[in-house]
Amino acid sequence: MPIPKAELHLHIEGTLEPELAFTLAARNGLALPYADAEELRARYRFQDLQSFLDLYYELMAVLRTEEDFTDLAEAYLARAAAQGVRHAEIFFDPQAHLARGVPMGTVVAGLARALDRAPERHGVTTRLILCFLRDASPESAAETLAAARPYLDHITGVGLDSAEAGNPPSLFRAVYEEAARLGLRRVAHAGEEGPAAYVREALDVLGVERIDHGLRSVEDPALVERLVRARVPLTVCPLSNVRLRAVDVLSAHPLRAMLEAGLVVTVNSDDPAYFGGYAEDNLRAAADALRLGEDQVRLLARNSFEASFLDDAEDLRAAYLAEVEAYTF
Numbered sequence: 001m002p003i004p005k006a007e008l009h010l011h012i013e014g015t016l017e018p019e020l021a022f023t024l025a026a027r028n029g030l031a032l033p034y035a036d037a038e039e040l041r042a043r044y045r046f047q048d049l050q051s052f053l054d055l056y057y058e059l060m061a062v063l064r065t066e067e068d069f070t071d072l073a074e075a076y077l078a079r080a081a082a083q084g085v086r087h088a089e090i091f092f093d094p095q096a097h098l099a100r101g102v103p104m105g106t107v108v109a110g111l112a113r114a115l116d117r118a119p120e121r122h123g124v125t126t127r128l129i130l131c132f133l134r135d136a137s138p139e140s141a142a143e144t145l146a147a148a149r150p151y152l153d154h155i156t157g158v159g160l161d162s163a164e165a166g167n168p169p170s171l172f173r174a175v176y177e178e179a180a181r182l183g184l185r186r187v188a189h190a191g192e193e194g195p196a197a198y199v200r201e202a203l204d205v206l207g208v209e210r211i212d213h214g215l216r217s218v219e220d221p222a223l224v225e226r227l228v229r230a231r232v233p234l235t236v237c238p239l240s241n242v243r244l245r246a247v248d249v250l251s252a253h254p255l256r257a258m259l260e261a262g263l264v265v266t267v268n269s270d271d272p273a274y275f276g277g278y279a280e281d282n283l284r285a286a287a288d289a290l291r292l293g294e295d296q297v298r299l300l301a302r303n304s305f306e307a308s309f310l311d312d313a314e315d316l317r318a319a320y321l322a323e324v325e326a327y328t329f
């Protein structure tokens with residue numbers, strides 16, 4: 001059994017496996033411009049973040065009904081549970097669905113149906129995080145948050161994703177202020193392709209509690225010192241970083257150096273259907289390539305629960321942490 005862990009950086013649309021994409025396309029009377037799942041999978045060679053995003057947005061067009069979103073989340077939760085995930089904080093991209101005429105209520109209700117039964121069915125607890133697309137306008141982000149108002153019982157926080165370079169966090173100051181007023185937790189992707197300065201902006205302007213990726217923080221020693229001192233978690237995604245060429249090869253990934261610098265890093269799968277592995281696959285691959293010791297793997301698992309938004313369920317967090325300490329390799 002893999003070590004118990006929380007997954008804190010996971011885009012539900014990025015769990016759409018080619019086979020399920022074909023199933024949903026057929027169910028909705030849509031045609032995909034690929035002969036079969038194998039031909040589609042052969043397209044999963046990316047030059048950078050944008051080349052991945054192009055396919056990611058194209059393929060998620062098969063998601064149309066509440067049932068589609070339930071089936072998508074159900075498939076992820078089953079796979080995650082098998083990989084030792086006990087708690088998942090799941091991103092979704094409503095603007096990409098709203099743009100296709102799929103209402104917010106359809107997306108949230110569909111996801112919530114799978115998430116609500118996951119503790120019983122899979123032994124996995126969850127939170128839902130609404131992401132704004134940073135390559136759409138701040139006005140569109142504000143409209144999206146307004147559209148989510150009736151569903152905030154299901155939503156724990158907001159995030160910021162999509163094409164990073166040239167779309168700094170500071171553009172989204174107002175909508176993050178509104179999210180804070182609504183009692184939502186705040187995270188943002190920063191320092192994946194964008195500079196360390198975007199990590200600073202996410203902290204200072206958006207008030208985020210965690211940084212998603214944060215890889216390029218290592219270019220700025222004063223920022224690293226600040227992240228260590230304030231114990232700001234970084235949700236690192238090793239296989240994603242290799243596939244999107246943020247790092248050349250896994251053995252050159254800064255994860256080990258980040259851990260040794262005292263950063264609160266966690267290991268996550270980002271878009272596992274596209275990047276070649278789920279949570280435990282990422283942890284194993286990173287541990288092997290970087291020769292992480294058992295103590296370091298246990299620390300990563302501990303970090304994942306400590307960095308989670310389980311502040312409203314401290315007993316549960318304590319129980320998960322106890323499982324991590326009791327785990328034998």
Ligand code: HPA
Nearest residue numbers: 011161162163189270271
């Ligand atoms: O890795 C990512 N980075 C930015 N946006 C995204 N949207 C899905 N996955 C990603």
Ligand SMILES: [Zn+2]
Nearest residue numbers: 009011161270
């Ligand atoms: Zn991501």
